[in-house]
Amino acid sequence: MSPAFWIVLAGALAAASCALVGTFLVLRRMSMLGDAISHAVLPGIAVAFLLTGSRAPLPMLIGAGAVGVLTALLVEGLHRGGRLQQDAAIGVTFTALFAVGVILVTAFAGQIDLDQECVLYGELAYVPWDTWTLADGRSLGPRAVWILGATLAANAAWIALAWKELTVCAFDPELAASLGIPVGAFHLALMAATSVTTVTAFESVGAILVVAMLVGPAASAYLWTERLSRMALLAVAFGVASAVLGWRLAAALDASIAGAMSVVVGAIFFVSILASPNHGVVARAVRRRRLAARRGTALSGGPAAS
Secondary structure, three states: OOHHHHHHHHHHHHHHHHHHHHHHHHHOOOHHHHHHHHHHHHHHHHHHHHHHOOOOHHHHHHHHHHHHHHHHHHHHHHHHHOOOOHHHHHHHHHHHHHHHHHHHHHHOOOOOOOOHHHHHHOOHHHHHHOEEEOOOOOEEEEHHHHHHHHHHHHHHHHHHHOHHHHHHHHHOHHHHHHOOOOHHHHHHHHHHHHHHHHHHHHHHHHHHHHHHHHHHHHHHHHHHOOOHHHHHHHHHHHHHHHHHHHHHHHHHHOOOHHHHHHHHHHHHHHHHHHHOOOOOHHHHHHHHHHHHHHHHHHHHOOOOOO
C-alpha cells in the first residue's frame, strides 16, 4: 500500500470515530464540552508519559480518560454549584487544564517525546512509517491505523448497543430519568468515549482536527436530516469525505494535512448552511418569497397560489 493510502485511511478512521461521538455531543448541545475535553486531555497524556516513560496506548488512554471524566465533572460542578453559565464553566476548565498540559510538555520536553506542534497539528505524514512489527520481523502496518480502527469499532459497538438510551437521553433527559435510564451514567460514558476517541486521534491528527471532526460533520449532518440514524450516517460520510478531500487539497498546496482536512470540514458546513433543504439559507429565502407572494395575492383578492 502507498503512504498516501495509509494517511487517508488514518484520517478517515479518526473522522468517523469523532463523527459518531460528535453526533450526540451536538444533539445534547455539548459541542463545546467536546472541544474542552479534546484540549483538557493533554495533561493526562503528559502525566502518563512522565509516570510510565512509554508511548504505549494503554497508559495514554487511562490518563486521557481520567482527565476527560474529570473535565466533565468539573464543568458540571462549576455550572450547578458555582452559579456559572455552562459556557463560562467550560471556558475556565478547558483553558486551565490545557495550560497545565502545555506547561508539563514544555517543562519536561526532555523526558517525554511530545511537543506542542504535534499536539496541535498531529503527524499524519508520519503514519505510514510508525508500524507495528512482530517479533519475527513481520509488519502489521501502521500502528495508528490499528488503534484508530479499534476505536471506531468500539464506538460503533457501544453506540449501537445503547442507541435507544442515548437517543432518549439526548432528546429528553427528564423522560429518560422517569423511565429509569441512568442519565448521569450515560453522560459520563459519552464523556469517556469522547476522551478515548480524542487521545487515540491526538498523536496522528492533532487537537485542531479532532475538534473539527467532533463538531463539524455532525453539525453539517444536523442541517440535512431530521432523523437521528441518518444524521449519524451523514456525519460519518462527511467526516470521511473531509479526510479524502483534505488530503487532496494538502497535496495540491503542499500544506498541513490536518489543516487542509479541517478546512474541508468547514467548507462542507458552509455548503450545508447554504444548501440544506430544511435549514439552508437558500431554502429559507425561497420559502419566504413564496409566502410573500401568497400574501400579496390574497391581499389583492386574486386566487391563492397553489
